[in-house]
Amino acid sequence: xxxxxxxxxxxxFAPEINIIGAYxxxxxxxxxxxxxxxxxxxxxxxQEKKQLKGRITVFHTEDQILMDENVSTAIRxxxxxxxxxxxxxxxxxxxxxxxxxxxxxxxxxxxxLLGKLPNxxxxxxxxxxxxxxxxxxxxxxxxxxxxxxxxLLQFAFMGDAYHKALFNSKSPRIALLSIGEEGSKGNEATKxxxxxxxxxxxxxxxxxxxKDIFFGSADVVVCDGFVGNIVxxxxxxxxxxxxKMLKRDIAELITGRIGYMMIKPAVKSFxxxxxxxxxxxxxxxxxxxxxxxxxGRSSAKAIKNAIKVASExxxxxxxxxxxxxxxxxxxxxxxxxxxNGLICS
Amino acid sequence: xxxxxxxxxxxxFAPEINIIGAYxxxxxxxxxxxxxxxxxxxxxxxQEKKQLKGRITVFHTEDQILMDENVSTAIRxxxxxxxxxxxxxxxxxxxxxxxxxxxxxxxxxxxxLLGKLPNxxxxxxxxxxxxxxxxxxxxxxxxxxxxxxxxLLQFAFMGDAYHKALFNSKSPRIALLSIGEEGSKGNEATKxxxxxxxxxxxxxxxxxxxKDIFFGSADVVVCDGFVGNIVxxxxxxxxxxxxKMLKRDIAELITGRIGYMMIKPAVKSFxxxxxxxxxxxxxxxxxxxxxxxxxGRSSAKAIKNAIKVASExxxxxxxxxxxxxxxxxxxxxxxxxxxNGLICS
Numbered sequence: 001x002x003x004x005x006x007x008x009x010x011x012x013f014a015p016e017i018n019i020i021g022a023y024x025x026x027x028x029x030x031x032x033x034x035x036x037x038x039x040x041x042x043x044x045x046x047q048e049k050k051q052l053k054g055r056i057t058v059f060h061t062e063d064q065i066l067m068d069e070n071v072s073t074a075i076r077x078x079x080x081x082x083x084x085x086x087x088x089x090x091x092x093x094x095x096x097x098x099x100x101x102x103x104x105x106x107x108x109x110x111x112x113l114l115g116k117l118p119n120x121x122x123x124x125x126x127x128x129x130x131x132x133x134x135x136x137x138x139x140x141x142x143x144x145x146x147x148x149x150x151x152l153l154q155f156a157f158m159g160d161a162y163h164k165a166l167f168n169s170k171s172p173r174i175a176l177l178s179i180g181e182e183g184s185k186g187n188e189a190t191k192x193x194x195x196x197x198x199x200x201x202x203x204x205x206x207x208x209x210x211k212d213i214f215f216g217s218a219d220v221v222v223c224d225g226f227v228g229n230i231v232x233x234x235x236x237x238x239x240x241x242x243x244k245m246l247k248r249d250i251a252e253l254i255t256g257r258i259g260y261m262m263i264k265p266a267v268k269s270f271x272x273x274x275x276x277x278x279x280x281x282x283x284x285x286x287x288x289x290x291x292x293x294x295x296g297r298s299s300a301k302a303i304k305n306a307i308k309v310a311s312e313x314x315x316x317x318x319x320x321x322x323x324x325x326x327x328x329x330x331x332x333x334x335x336x337x338x339x340n341g342l343i344c345s
Numbered sequence: 346x347x348x349x350x351x352x353x354x355x356x357x358f359a360p361e362i363n364i365i366g367a368y369x370x371x372x373x374x375x376x377x378x379x380x381x382x383x384x385x386x387x388x389x390x391x392q393e394k395k396q397l398k399g400r401i402t403v404f405h406t407e408d409q410i411l412m413d414e415n416v417s418t419a420i421r422x423x424x425x426x427x428x429x430x431x432x433x434x435x436x437x438x439x440x441x442x443x444x445x446x447x448x449x450x451x452x453x454x455x456x457x458l459l460g461k462l463p464n465x466x467x468x469x470x471x472x473x474x475x476x477x478x479x480x481x482x483x484x485x486x487x488x489x490x491x492x493x494x495x496x497l498l499q500f501a502f503m504g505d506a507y508h509k510a511l512f513n514s515k516s517p518r519i520a521l522l523s524i525g526e527e528g529s530k531g532n533e534a535t536k537x538x539x540x541x542x543x544x545x546x547x548x549x550x551x552x553x554x555x556k557d558i559f560f561g562s563a564d565v566v567v568c569d570g571f572v573g574n575i576v577x578x579x580x581x582x583x584x585x586x587x588x589k590m591l592k593r594d595i596a597e598l599i600t601g602r603i604g605y606m607m608i609k610p611a612v613k614s615f616x617x618x619x620x621x622x623x624x625x626x627x628x629x630x631x632x633x634x635x636x637x638x639x640x641g642r643s644s645a646k647a648i649k650n651a652i653k654v655a656s657e658x659x660x661x662x663x664x665x666x667x668x669x670x671x672x673x674x675x676x677x678x679x680x681x682x683x684x685n686g687l688i689c690s
Contacts, residue, residue, distance in 0.1 A: 068527065070529075132589060145524065145531065178575075179571060179574040184415075187491050188490075209582075210574070210577070214585075225524075226572070227572055230522060230555040234555035234556070234579050235555075235583055237558065237560065239583065240556075241476065241477050241560055242559075244477060245615055245618060256607065256611060258604075258607060259608040260604070262598070263600070263601055263604040266598050266601060269594050270587075270591045
């Protein structure tokens with residue numbers, strides 16, 4: 001049975017939400033969960049859920065990292081719940097780890113303790129986003145704010161491998177997020193990355209504009225972490241704001257109330273589709289292990305789903321597949337198939 | 346009466362859309378319009394609208410700039426409709442100019458022919474966007490892809506002056522688009538700009554995250570043109586995709602059809618609110634004159650509204666107000682009120 005370490009003390013609503021999420025994940029799935037954090041606090045919340053005691057264990061830590069704490073000092077403390085949770089994966093005592101806490105610290109600790117894969121300069125955060133035709137992967141969603149073209153190229157390779165593993169796809173369409181379809185449009189990094197990507201054997205379909213990403217025009221959308229994080233959050237905020245605007249307009253109609261009742265199941269199913277908590281956290285790509293970063297405002301459902309995703313990702317050993325796709329070639333036959341020491345498969 | 350020069354040959358649906366838009370703008374408003382482009386083509390479309398002949402004149406040009414043409418070569422040609430339209434403003438024969446054509450070329454020609462304001466390094470594109478509580482101004486929306494902190498600072502000053510002129514506001518809330526609320530979050534340029542902005546007398550409210558912009562948390566949202574253009578287009582695409590997803594879900598319900606009929610007026614009024622064509626183009630800030638860039642896919646309504654906005658902006662002489670707000674101080678009393686040679690307030 002796969003084991004998932006959960007930073008019980010991370011997130012805006014910790015530890016309650018993490019414990020409830022873990023409890024529900026253990027109920028529904030063949031997973032063992034290790035809740036890492038203050039034993040007393042956790043036990044208080046767990047006491048009524050004794051039947052799961054065998055599937056949920058507690059790993060005690062005294063300390064915890066706060067949401068807005070400075071990353072460089074936070075990751076140095078040795079007994080934080082986040083650090084201990086990541087260490088469990090490093091020690092082989094857990095197969096995956098997740099935290100809804102300080103995402104910068106989670107990234108740094110995963111990087112530091114699990115190490116990055118060979119040929120990866122910068123690990124990236126990959127999020128699965130809903131669109132008109134299913135889903136697409138957006139990366140980097142916030143790990144690297146200032147990126148060079150070579151980093152974007154690596155993100156493309158990692159996104160490609162992730163998409164193949166996650167959706168059993170053969171040749172995902174890789175696109176570069178930019179401000180025009182032509183390769184000449186964009187900032188310095190994207191213009192250079194466009195050229196590099198053209199030289200690979202990836203199914204690179206060129207630049208994609210912001211207006212097209214939610215129509216499913218690409219399977220993997222590559223950008224730097226500053227842009228990716230803003231896109232992610234604009235999407236989240238806009239979906240919420242639009243629904244509020246629409247509801248307000250509906251409420252002003254005489255027939256609005258009854259009309260809304262009639263379409264309510266559709267609004268519900270729609271909400272479920274665009275709800276980040278359905279997708280359960282973002283995977284850190286380029287790390288030598290399985291580490292998920294969850295939204296700070298994660299609900300119990302989001303944590304539950306993230307635990308499930310974490311165990312699936314660990315089972316599929318995505319990180320090994322990424323390592324495979326980034327392996328340097330020893331046998332260069334045409335030269336063309338190698339970019340920056342990467343096999344372009 | 347104010348005169349607006351319209352590049353009749355610019356845009357995906359030129360010249361028809363521009364001519365219809367101009368016609369409707371002239372019908373509704375006290376504006377004189379100069380349609381710049383191929384006389385024969387324009388006259389063909391105009392022939393049935395003779396009653397407006399006095400209010401709409403045609404300025405003939407043989408050449409035109411194509412949508413995806415290389416900017417540096419396109420702007421060198423002397424007889425293009427876009428160039429001639431801008432030249433009319435330069436010569437004082439028109440008060441404002443607009444084009445739905447190649448936006449890079451329109452920006453470059455406005456910059457080149459009208460000149461930039463003193464103390465402006467980079468003109469910026471400012472768009473008015475709808476949100477839960479009215480509107481906010483986003484800039485730069487695509488003029489400058491790689492920006493330094495000083496450029497972001499200038500955008501903030503220009504956005505401040507624009508908001509004051511457009512909405513008669515006293516002290517618009519200026520925010521920097523970033524990936525965290527703290528000043529320590531962001532890329533190199535935003536982190537540096539955060540510090541510079543703190544030293545000004547602008548009503549700088551700090552960083553804003555993507556999820557908050559559509560809730561009306563700031564009046565002016567500052568970012569580089571790469572990020573701004575992506576945010577603009579993500580917003581446009583997502584609103585469209587979400588409505589499609591929702592409609593699809595509604596269509597699957599038995600009560601969906603009748604329910605939808607009941608809320609339809611709300612959907613319509615909502616659509617109007619989020620429809621870019623209601624806002625009629627984006628103003629180029631930092632230029633010594635009034636120049637608007639319209640969406641390439643502009644409808645006749647969008648052109649009509651843009652012409653109206655252009656004449657209002659010209660009437661308010663926004664560019665003079667911006668010049669005023671950027672004027673270097675000669676009398677520095679505290680030092681603190683001056684950043685990079687700009688008066689701060």
